[in-house]
Amino acid sequence: MTKTTYPAASNYAATDADIWQGRIDAEDGEAGMRFHQKVTVLAKDEQLTNQAGVVLLGFACDEGVKRNKGRVGAVQAPDLIRKALANTAWHHDNAVAIDTGTNTSTLVDAGNIYCSDADLAASQKELANHVETALSQQNKVMVLGGGHEIAWGTFQGLAQHFQSSDINKPKIGIINFDAHFDLRTYSTDGQAFPTSSGTPFNQIAKHCQQLGWAFNYACLGVSRASNTQALFTLADQLGVHYREDHQLASYHLAERIEELIAFIDNVDHLYLTIDIDVFSASTAPGVSAPAARGVNYESVEALLQPIFNARNAASQAKLLVADLAEYNPNFDIDNQTARLAARLTWDITRAMFKSK
Numbered sequence: 001m002t003k004t005t006y007p008a009a010s011n012y013a014a015t016d017a018d019i020w021q022g023r024i025d026a027e028d029g030e031a032g033m034r035f036h037q038k039v040t041v042l043a044k045d046e047q048l049t050n051q052a053g054v055v056l057l058g059f060a061c062d063e064g065v066k067r068n069k070g071r072v073g074a075v076q077a078p079d080l081i082r083k084a085l086a087n088t089a090w091h092h093d094n095a096v097a098i099d100t101g102t103n104t105s106t107l108v109d110a111g112n113i114y115c116s117d118a119d120l121a122a123s124q125k126e127l128a129n130h131v132e133t134a135l136s137q138q139n140k141v142m143v144l145g146g147g148h149e150i151a152w153g154t155f156q157g158l159a160q161h162f163q164s165s166d167i168n169k170p171k172i173g174i175i176n177f178d179a180h181f182d183l184r185t186y187s188t189d190g191q192a193f194p195t196s197s198g199t200p201f202n203q204i205a206k207h208c209q210q211l212g213w214a215f216n217y218a219c220l221g222v223s224r225a226s227n228t229q230a231l232f233t234l235a236d237q238l239g240v241h242y243r244e245d246h247q248l249a250s251y252h253l254a255e256r257i258e259e260l261i262a263f264i265d266n267v268d269h270l271y272l273t274i275d276i277d278v279f280s281a282s283t284a285p286g287v288s289a290p291a292a293r294g295v296n297y298e299s300v301e302a303l304l305q306p307i308f309n310a311r312n313a314a315s316q317a318k319l320l321v322a323d324l325a326e327y328n329p330n331f332d333i334d335n336q337t338a339r340l341a342a343r344l345t346w347d348i349t350r351a352m353f354k355s356k
Helices: 027-034 063-067 075-086 092-102 120-136 149-161 200-211 229-237 252-265 297-309 336-354
Strands: 002-004 039-041 049-050 054-060 107-114 140-145 172-177 216-222 241-244 269-275 319-325
Touching: 002 241, 039 319, 054 075, 054 120, 054 229, 054 336, 063 120, 075 107, 075 140, 075 336, 092 336, 107 120, 107 252, 120 140, 120 319, 140 336, 149 172, 149 200, 149 269, 172 200, 172 252, 172 297, 200 216, 216 252, 216 336, 269 297, 297 336, 319 336
Parallel strands: 039 107, 054 107, 054 140, 140 319, 172 216, 172 269, 216 241, 269 319
Antiparallel strands: 002 049
């Protein structure tokens, strides 16, 4: 049993427990449980005694999208994903039992980080501190965005975790399902070309360079129509492993899976990030930049499996942290995209519990 504490700040708030509402099938006992019945909501400044499990965080921010000239609205997403997730059936205890023979799992909702006064860097740093704290307590972390500026906050937290450990030069693999590279140029003064939802992986690349770490980045689902030649050139210069949206069609999947496994085999730890705009607009209408072509859910689902199954030399699951980005409720239709984001969260957290 460990004490889990989270940093408190003006732009952090605990989740409203009323969000976690749903059907109760009391007649089925434990076998009839749903997500809302299994989540422990952490109060602000609360210390919670728990077993290592999965920590859920929200990054309620779309300042980066605004700076990137996108359609704002993703700031509302974390709580709406929670609402869509609340009534899903709970099978995560069963996932733990498969691997360990035990039937205990701990899911903690550790609240939301907000972007105050358009200070994007401060909100990303606060997210990083929350991610680092959760990882230091042997938890896996699932973060709900928010714009894709979430990635710079999530990765900083992962990096801080390793910097405070005895692991020298960790081999981290970043796997991004996205229609965009998000490698845009930014200026160091933050004025001429400010950081945004389009710059996080360029920021990560420079951070890795400063730390002397390898930059292992895979971007799957890239739309050539939505990325300039300059971005493709930079991706090639940085050694990014990328595949375009049409290359993720079902008849290419066997080859894509083989390539992804080879990428995963060359790293010890994984950070998974999914930009919901990787899916076609018909599947995910509620995003800042809807995709005319996109990738179907079945292809993404198949490519997630080697990520979920990957283990390092110490037989530990490689996947440590994941996040979702760019769900924009302002443009959703009948909560279709919210349900998609909730299903992805369900799949990822179940895999995290299974890997315990």
